[in-house]
Amino acid sequence: MRLIIADDSALLREGLIGLVERQGHNVLASAEDAPGLIDAVRAAVTEGVTPDVVIADVRMPPGMAADGLDAAVRLRDEYPNLGIMILSQYVAPAYASRFLGRATGGFGYLLKDRVAKVGDFLRSLSVVAAGGIVIDPEVASQLARARSGPLDSLTPREREVLALMAEGLSNTQIAEQLHLSAGAVSKYVAAVFLKLGLPVGEENRRVRAVLTYLTANG
Incomplete structure (x- = not known):
């Protein structure tokens, strides 16, 4: 770099x-x-x-x-x-x-x-x-403390996965931290994208999902 x-x-x-x-x-x-x-x-x-x-x-x-x-x-x-x-x-x-x-x-x-x-x-x-x-993580916690709106439909585990995405972790790193299989994490990530209205083909889905999470408070 x-x-x-x-x-x-x-x-x-x-x-x-x-x-x-x-x-x-x-x-x-x-x-x-x-x-x-x-x-x-x-x-x-x-x-x-x-x-x-x-x-x-x-x-x-x-x-x-x-x-x-x-x-x-x-x-x-x-x-x-x-x-x-x-x-x-x-x-x-x-x-x-x-x-x-x-x-x-x-x-x-x-x-x-x-x-x-x-x-x-x-x-x-x-x-x-x-x-x-x-x-x-400390900043993300304060930004999203009063999660509302588009995040209401997420399960606690999906929110946890999304929070780790906001820290820049890859699916593999999320799996290691949460002691889940790579396949399970992929399913949670896919569910997050779906519930946030980010279908396959949406440009920069991961970035957009993180932005939604962090700006949920306006």
Whole structure:
């Protein structure tokens, strides 16, 4: 993967660079503030090397508010196929909702504590690069706490499977976590698609199912 990493903490920024480079990924550039992030992505694209994923902190200079998130939203508007992985110290479902409301994939929102689980973090990057969605379980729980509407028809097990889909897990990984057979998980996933009105042939059914789950609260 080709990555650009932005975080105002030099320790975390360099740690992330070292982590992904040890896995054979290419860090095109890094930035310590939101304007630097935008400039780095634009420069890479101008040189003909579009990053697969941008990793950005929510709060960065110059404003130390949601500058990193604002920069990521701006970049996604300019480059619709750009994968975005947002890292945050805060659950803040409203931050994730700014991307989820756009009904598109290639997005992740993880709490920084999750980076310590290296295998899970790298898997999440791969999901985002492939156009999928990964939402931190704590954030997903708050977003969908008052599940309603299209999710009412789902059984508890189907909701459980859909929640794990929202974490970016594949059918095989869901089967391992729930101690189910691969065939059983496939049936639950198919039932979810059917009940959410996502028939065979629907483009990006998995992404659309996750978006429905996460935005059920409006």
